[in-house]
Amino acid sequence: MIVVELSKLLRRPRTWVTIALLSGLPVIVGIFVKTSGLAPAPGEGPALLSEVLTNGLLFPAAALAIVLPLFLPIAVSVIGGDSVAGEAANGTLRYLLTRPVGRSRLLVAKLAAIVTFIFLAVIVVALVALAAGVVLFGIRPLSSISATELSPFETFVRTVLAITYIGWSMLGLGAIALFASTRTDSPLAASLATLAAFVGSQVLDLIDATKSIQPFLPTHYWLKFVDFYRDPILWRDVNEGIALQLVYVVVFLGAAWANFTTKDITS
Amino acid sequence: MNTADVVRTHGLTKQFAGGLLAVDGIDLQVRQGDLFGFLGPNGAGKTTTIRMLLGLTRPTSGSIEVLGHDVARHAHDALQGVGAMVEGPAFYPYLSGTRNLIIFDGAGAGGPRRTRKERVREVIERVGLADVGDRPVKAYSLGMRQRLGLASALLRTPRLLVLDEPTNGLDAQGIHELRTMFVELVREGTTIMLSSHLLAEVELICTRAAMMSSGRIVAQADVAELLAPTGWVRVTTPDIERALRTLQDGPFGYQQVAPDLVRVNMGDRPPELLNRAFVQSDIRVRELVVERPTLEDVFLERTGHGDIR
Numbered sequence: 001m002i003v004v005e006l007s008k009l010l011r012r013p014r015t016w017v018t019i020a021l022l023s024g025l026p027v028i029v030g031i032f033v034k035t036s037g038l039a040p041a042p043g044e045g046p047a048l049l050s051e052v053l054t055n056g057l058l059f060p061a062a063a064l065a066i067v068l069p070l071f072l073p074i075a076v077s078v079i080g081g082d083s084v085a086g087e088a089a090n091g092t093l094r095y096l097l098t099r100p101v102g103r104s105r106l107l108v109a110k111l112a113a114i115v116t117f118i119f120l121a122v123i124v125v126a127l128v129a130l131a132a133g134v135v136l137f138g139i140r141p142l143s144s145i146s147a148t149e150l151s152p153f154e155t156f157v158r159t160v161l162a163i164t165y166i167g168w169s170m171l172g173l174g175a176i177a178l179f180a181s182t183r184t185d186s187p188l189a190a191s192l193a194t195l196a197a198f199v200g201s202q203v204l205d206l207i208d209a210t211k212s213i214q215p216f217l218p219t220h221y222w223l224k225f226v227d228f229y230r231d232p233i234l235w236r237d238v239n240e241g242i243a244l245q246l247v248y249v250v251v252f253l254g255a256a257w258a259n260f261t262t263k264d265i266t267s
Numbered sequence: 268m269n270t271a272d273v274v275r276t277h278g279l280t281k282q283f284a285g286g287l288l289a290v291d292g293i294d295l296q297v298r299q300g301d302l303f304g305f306l307g308p309n310g311a312g313k314t315t316t317i318r319m320l321l322g323l324t325r326p327t328s329g330s331i332e333v334l335g336h337d338v339a340r341h342a343h344d345a346l347q348g349v350g351a352m353v354e355g356p357a358f359y360p361y362l363s364g365t366r367n368l369i370i371f372d373g374a375g376a377g378g379p380r381r382t383r384k385e386r387v388r389e390v391i392e393r394v395g396l397a398d399v400g401d402r403p404v405k406a407y408s409l410g411m412r413q414r415l416g417l418a419s420a421l422l423r424t425p426r427l428l429v430l431d432e433p434t435n436g437l438d439a440q441g442i443h444e445l446r447t448m449f450v451e452l453v454r455e456g457t458t459i460m461l462s463s464h465l466l467a468e469v470e471l472i473c474t475r476a477a478m479m480s481s482g483r484i485v486a487q488a489d490v491a492e493l494l495a496p497t498g499w500v501r502v503t504t505p506d507i508e509r510a511l512r513t514l515q516d517g518p519f520g521y522q523q524v525a526p527d528l529v530r531v532n533m534g535d536r537p538p539e540l541l542n543r544a545f546v547q548s549d550i551r552v553r554e555l556v557v558e559r560p561t562l563e564d565v566f567l568e569r570t571g572h573g574d575i576r
Contacts, residue, residue: 001374001375003373004370004374007370007373008362011361012359012361090358090360091355091356091357092357094318094357095351095353095357095371096371096375097321097323098321098322098346098353099346099374099376100322100342100347100375101375102375262325264318264323265318265324266318266323266324
């Protein structure tokens with residue numbers, strides 16, 4: 001069933017349009033930064049963008065920092081929210097279930113498709129940005145944030161780690177989207193509910209009054225991927241971020257399973 | 268349970284959360300080899316029943332067995348041998364007809380991957396879509412989608428086909444082809460359960476039928492039995508005055524319905540008795556017809572919304 005879901009994902013034009021748009025934005029930013037020669041001052045604008053003028057190898061990470069706060073979560077919400085509700089709205093859900101495909105198996109396959117989309121998206125964004133970065137800015141040894149020097153190979157390893165972390169960071173949101181998707185027959189409603197959860201988390205993460213719950217918010221550790229560019233890598237927050245995502249996946253996948261396996265399919 | 272039963276429900280009931288009693292304690296029995304008509308007006312509970320048979324909706328109470336498996340506990344086993352089309356066909360519009368079927372064949376415990384293309388080609392040819400199989404489904408007409416839905420149900424050669432309003436959207440030619448195909452499939456050993464609100468359509472091909480109204484089954488029998496003669500005979504004769512006089516002396520009830528037409532209630536007695544009586548009295552009989560009800564008549568009679576003319 002996972003193979004079937006992946007084939008549906010990869011044959012769907014929307015998947016590739018979404019990924020193309022995600023990859024295009026950082027390239028546009030890169031071109032403007034290059035032609036104007038105006039990088040944001042350190043500490044302003046998307047993380048790491050201030051550094052790319054001096055080194056194209058850093059551009060994949062900067063590109064992910066550009067899409068991470070908004071565009072990537074939107075894409076995950078749309079794809080994830082559509083996963084079950086889209087089948088329901090389309091009428092194909094009843095045909096899959098009477099094939100028969102077990103409901104638990106279908107959920108797992110859907111989650112696998114969401115995870116595949118997430119990693120496919122971040123990898124393509126990073127590869128496109130790498131190409132653009134090398135062409136626009138060239139390769140040089142990198143100064144880490146901690147002011148020691150990183151070799152190009154070391155930079156590459158760090159970037160792979162950062163990409164994996166960013167993909168992993170989306171899993172919680174993906175699981176929330178999957179759960180929302182089993183609660184309604186409208187993919188739009190499921191996607192917007194997921195976006196609401198995302199925006200809500202961002203808002204709560206901003207204000208001082210909610211400090212006590214901030215370490216538990218799904219978006220809290222997202223930007224910690226910059227810690228991979230410290231020397232040595234600062235693992236503490238990254239590890240907590242990884243564990244937190246896992247908790248969200250378990251909780252919302254469980255909720256989606258409890259809901260979906262007992263539900264009357266009336267679509 | 269009779270092993271020849273393909274579908275059997277007992278006291279099957281579905282009450283929706285809002286309190287609506289959609290299906291009210293029905294006992295359905297579809298036997299091996301039946302071309303079973305499942306009839307009733309829109310909203311009678313047919314689709315809800317079919318959804319329960321297919322494990323999509325849970326019954327409030329009652330039991331269902333499909334192909335010898337309890338659907339509540341072993342839906343997966345029960346559905347292995349079932350092909351279904353419920354509430355219209357549905358596909359991934361951005362994929363071709365062939366690709367859609369490949370996806371549905373691969374979903375769940377499909378057949379071996381090696382022969383998948385072969386299976387898909389077979390069913391797509393059977394429903395007459397071989398020429399357009401490579402076009403995306405969004406370019407299909409309603410009739411083509413309907414055929415593709417049937418092709419999807421036919422994948423894996425099911426023992427039982429459950430088809431909900433399969434002729435919706437088809438033109439006269441398409442409906443005729445479909446009927447021919449149903450008869451063919453039954454001859455090959457498939458059992459077909461066909462739901463429809465068009466009683467005349469079912470009358471033409473079904474061997475057995477159940478009628479539903481407001482969540483209950485109002486009739487379930489062989490079609491031949493449902494359409495058994497009513498006991499009334501219609502006689503057309505130019506000698507109507509003398510015919511009426513003869514009937515006056517006879518034991519049968521009768522009523523004149525036109526200047527040259529009289530209906531006679533023969534009850535269980537053979538209609539040829541009447542013909543002989545007329546001929547012996549030298550009454551010219553132009554036409555003598557044994558009255559049979561249509562399924563519509565039977566339905567109206569059983570639901571108390573009318574009576575046989």
